[in-house]
Structures are given as C-alpha cells and as structure tokens.
Amino acid sequence: MFKISKINCINIGLPLIDTIHMSNVTMTKSNSIIIRIQNNYGEIGWGEAAASLSMTGESAPGMIAAINFITENITGKDIEDIEDIYKLIATSVYGNFAAKSAIEMALIDLLGINQKKSFYQLIGKKIRHELPIIWRISGSEKEIQNALEKRDEGFIAFKIKVGAQDLSYDLKRAENLRKKLGDGIQLTADANGGYCPKDAITFSKKSHSVGLDYFEQPVAGTDLYTMKHCNKISNIPISADEGIHTMHDLHKHYQMKAAEGGSLKLIKFGSITSLIQATKYMEEKKMHINISGKAGDSSISAAAIGNISMVLSKLDWYSNVSIQYLGDDIIKVPHQIINGKLKVTEGYGLGLTVDEEKLEYYKI
Structure with missing residues (x-):
C-alpha cells in the first residue's frame, strides 16, 4: 500500500520529424499533458494524454484545470491495488476522459514500481510477444x-x-x-x-x-x-x-x-x-x-x-x-x-526513466 503524496502536471510540445497532414488538422509539433505522481516512499509514476480538440474536445488548459481538480480530491488517498485506482479515477470528475486517463496511467505505473510488477501484469495476462506497428x-x-x-x-x-x-x-x-x-x-x-x-x-x-x-x-x-x-x-x-x-x-x-x-x-x-x-x-x-x-x-x-x-x-x-x-x-x-x-522495455510499471531536464526544456 502507498499514499498519493504529490501530483505534478506538465504541458509539453515535442518536435516532429515531418509535418503531419490530416483532413482537418496539420501538426508541426505535439501537445501532451504529462503527469508525475509521487508516493510517500518517494517512488514516481508517469502518465500521458494528448490534448486534442479535434479528437476528444479536451484542450491543454481544460485538461490542466480538470487535473488540478482531481489532484485536490485524490492527494493523500491510499492505494492498495489496481481496483482502488479504477474506482478513484472513475468518480474523480465528470467527463474529461483524456485527463483521467493520464492520471490513471501514472498511478498504475507507480503501483507497478511499488509492487515490483510490470504494467501488463497489473492489467491482465501477457498473450502476445510481438507488436506490429502501423x-x-x-x-x-x-x-x-x-x-x-x-x-x-x-x-x-x-x-x-x-x-x-x-x-x-x-x-x-x-x-x-x-x-x-x-x-x-x-x-x-x-x-x-x-x-x-x-x-x-x-x-x-x-x-x-x-x-x-x-x-x-x-x-x-x-x-x-x-x-x-x-x-x-x-x-x-x-x-x-x-x-x-x-x-x-x-x-x-x-x-x-x-x-x-x-x-x-x-x-x-x-x-x-x-x-x-x-x-x-x-x-x-x-x-x-x-x-x-x-x-x-x-x-x-x-x-x-x-x-x-x-x-x-x-x-x-x-x-x-x-x-x-x-x-x-x-x-x-x-x-x-x-x-x-x-x-516494450521490461521493468517495473511502464519500465521507463523520464529525462526531467528534457521535460522542462519542452515545457509549454
């Protein structure tokens, strides 16, 4: 079990190799909200969700407002298992699915680190080993x-x-x-x-x-x-x-x-x-x-x-x-x-280490 101690929300824009042309959107850089959650043991979990008015109707300012609202309500809460996370986030705010998904992702990453389990072990049973990408x-x-x-x-x-x-x-x-x-x-x-x-x-x-x-x-x-x-x-x-x-x-x-x-x-x-x-x-x-x-x-x-x-x-x-x-x-x-x-990198949680200097560099 751990306690949610601190939640940070970072709005970033990453460079793209080439401009992406879609029917109703042209992208020259990305826009994502990154979530950093720390527990009472000092362990850190990470989550991410894209801001996309064309896909979800959620803008970066709107997502940040929703995340700040959720943060006020869940900081200090105890997390024992993944069901605690699902229940906590599902009832944290109405709508705002992208914002909620980023916090949930970070909490599951943190739970995996805390319990020394991979992300996939917490959400199901590994069935496939190869993941072809489009x-x-x-x-x-x-x-x-x-x-x-x-x-x-x-x-x-x-x-x-x-x-x-x-x-x-x-x-x-x-x-x-x-x-x-x-x-x-x-x-x-x-x-x-x-x-x-x-x-x-x-x-x-x-x-x-x-x-x-x-x-x-x-x-x-x-x-x-x-x-x-x-x-x-x-x-x-x-x-x-x-x-x-x-x-x-x-x-x-x-x-x-x-x-x-x-x-x-x-x-x-x-x-x-x-x-x-x-x-x-x-x-x-x-x-x-x-x-x-x-x-x-x-x-x-x-x-x-x-x-x-x-x-x-x-x-x-x-x-x-x-x-x-x-x-x-x-x-x-x-x-x-x-x-x-x-x-997919093997390790606890999502199995990754964020470069916080780059995170600060690409902050919007």
Missing part, C-alpha cells in the same frame, strides 16, 4: 519511397491519411502505394472524418479496387447514417475512430452496421478497464480491433499502448504509436521499433 503515410512528396523503405525495415501495415487533398488524388495515392508495396501488406486509409458524405460514399465504393484493406472514419463521428451507407456499399470493412468514445458508441455502431471494426484510444475511453471491456465486446461481435495513441505521443504513451496490446487476445488491426515520428523524446532510453515491431 506506419502512417501523411502526404509527403516522398511517401512512396518512404513506405518502401519502411516495408524493407519490416513494417507490415501502413495507413494513408486522406481527406486533405482532392478525392481522386487520394484514390490514386492508394492505388500507387498498393502497386509498389505489393500484396501481403496491410494498407488502409484514414479520413479522420474529413470527407463530406458524397465523397465518403465515392471513396468507399472505389476503396477495394485501389487495393485498400479497410477505410477508417470516412465522415464525422456523429454521422452514423453515412457510415452505415459506406459500410453497406464498400467491399472492404469500414472502421470507426472519432465516432467511438464509449461502450454506447461502440454498441450503436455495431447495431446499425455502421462499422466492422474500430480504433480504440485510452484518451477517448478514460480508463484501461473501459478500453479492455470494449475490446472484449468487439471480439465477441467479431469486429476488428486496433489500439492507438495520438499523433505526437511520447514513449510514455507508447509504453502504455505496448503493455495494453500485450494482454489483448485479438488485435488484428495492430497498434499505433507515434515515437517513430518524433524529433526528440522525453525518455532517457526511448522505446524502439525494430523490424516494424514495438519493443
């Missing part, structure tokens, strides 16, 4: 060359960001990439909800002919009727991301046949227990599953995604992390992606 293709002039290089490095899954350019241009990009990458590679397109219904329907009709394996979030997350229509006319599965934040959202997509799979993020569900519950539901309904972080996340988030991914019995649409797109990280020994697979 490589994002965001519209650079050398995207085909870069994709071929990554394929040769061992990547087996690629996601094209579409919706920022003309529809016919995006379709041609997909077709060219499939021809160059060949068969046996998972190739998908993600519109991030950026297409109008007419263009989404057109893209869905042609998605199979250009060699795509599935099409993610064609239209806004609230437009389930167009999602349903796209799924009906498409010869490949339609996936939901921005449209799924809760079990209710997930059930509604399944019930309406608006998606055959989905991308699940901790910042949307707010807790690991809710996210794992969602994966079990999806497996039961024979839906496809992807676990993802947010563009620009550091190795803290990557470590959490890796540990969560290891305990899932189904993960056929693989995992997404962002450390490969960062110009710098805040971890002394950043996680590595080798042969297209994330190598």
Whole structure:
C-alpha cells in the first residue's frame, strides 16, 4: 500500500520529424499533458494524454484545470491495488476522459514500481510477444519511397491519411502505394472524418479496387447514417475512430452496421478497464480491433499502448504509436521499433526513466 503524496502536471510540445497532414488538422509539433505522481516512499509514476480538440474536445488548459481538480480530491488517498485506482479515477470528475486517463496511467505505473510488477501484469495476462506497428503515410512528396523503405525495415501495415487533398488524388495515392508495396501488406486509409458524405460514399465504393484493406472514419463521428451507407456499399470493412468514445458508441455502431471494426484510444475511453471491456465486446461481435495513441505521443504513451496490446487476445488491426515520428523524446532510453515491431522495455510499471531536464526544456 502507498499514499498519493504529490501530483505534478506538465504541458509539453515535442518536435516532429515531418509535418503531419490530416483532413482537418496539420501538426508541426505535439501537445501532451504529462503527469508525475509521487508516493510517500518517494517512488514516481508517469502518465500521458494528448490534448486534442479535434479528437476528444479536451484542450491543454481544460485538461490542466480538470487535473488540478482531481489532484485536490485524490492527494493523500491510499492505494492498495489496481481496483482502488479504477474506482478513484472513475468518480474523480465528470467527463474529461483524456485527463483521467493520464492520471490513471501514472498511478498504475507507480503501483507497478511499488509492487515490483510490470504494467501488463497489473492489467491482465501477457498473450502476445510481438507488436506490429502501423506506419502512417501523411502526404509527403516522398511517401512512396518512404513506405518502401519502411516495408524493407519490416513494417507490415501502413495507413494513408486522406481527406486533405482532392478525392481522386487520394484514390490514386492508394492505388500507387498498393502497386509498389505489393500484396501481403496491410494498407488502409484514414479520413479522420474529413470527407463530406458524397465523397465518403465515392471513396468507399472505389476503396477495394485501389487495393485498400479497410477505410477508417470516412465522415464525422456523429454521422452514423453515412457510415452505415459506406459500410453497406464498400467491399472492404469500414472502421470507426472519432465516432467511438464509449461502450454506447461502440454498441450503436455495431447495431446499425455502421462499422466492422474500430480504433480504440485510452484518451477517448478514460480508463484501461473501459478500453479492455470494449475490446472484449468487439471480439465477441467479431469486429476488428486496433489500439492507438495520438499523433505526437511520447514513449510514455507508447509504453502504455505496448503493455495494453500485450494482454489483448485479438488485435488484428495492430497498434499505433507515434515515437517513430518524433524529433526528440522525453525518455532517457526511448522505446524502439525494430523490424516494424514495438519493443516494450521490461521493468517495473511502464519500465521507463523520464529525462526531467528534457521535460522542462519542452515545457509549454
């Protein structure tokens, strides 16, 4: 057992190697809230959640306000096991799922350090040892060359960001990439909800002919009727991301046949227990599953995604992390992606050591 002694909240922006172009957002650097929690033994746990008005509706100032509110209510509380953490965070504040997920992550990391257990041992049973990672293709002039290089490095899954350019241009990009990458590679397109219904329907009709394996979030997350229509006319599965934040959202997509799979993020569900519950539901309904972080996340988030991914019995649409797109990280020994697979550092909790000088340097 330990007592929560101190919680610090740090707003950071990390540099990206290249600008990331999505349908409704252009990113030149990341924006994450980092949580540092210390217990009465002096042990420290770390958590992270991206600020994303376009994904969760949570801005950095709003998340900081929510975290300060939660801090006032949980400082001094005793933590004995993971159930204590789940209960404490679930009732700490209404909504604010990204903010809550960062604090929960830090507390589980701290619990692992305190109990000398890895993060995954606290949340489930290790099922998989290899974690293939999806490589994002965001519209650079050398995207085909870069994709071929990554394929040769061992990547087996690629996601094209579409919706920022003309529809016919995006379709041609997909077709060219499939021809160059060949068969046996998972190739998908993600519109991030950026297409109008007419263009989404057109893209869905042609998605199979250009060699795509599935099409993610064609239209806004609230437009389930167009999602349903796209799924009906498409010869490949339609996936939901921005449209799924809760079990209710997930059930509604399944019930309406608006998606055959989905991308699940901790910042949307707010807790690991809710996210794992969602994966079990999806497996039961024979839906496809992807676990993802947010563009620009550091190795803290990557470590959490890796540990969560290891305990899932189904993960056929693989995992997404962002450390490969960062110009710098805040971890002394950043996680590595080798042969297209994330190598999760073994150790207690998340198994990482934060470079607090870099944390201060990238503070916003």
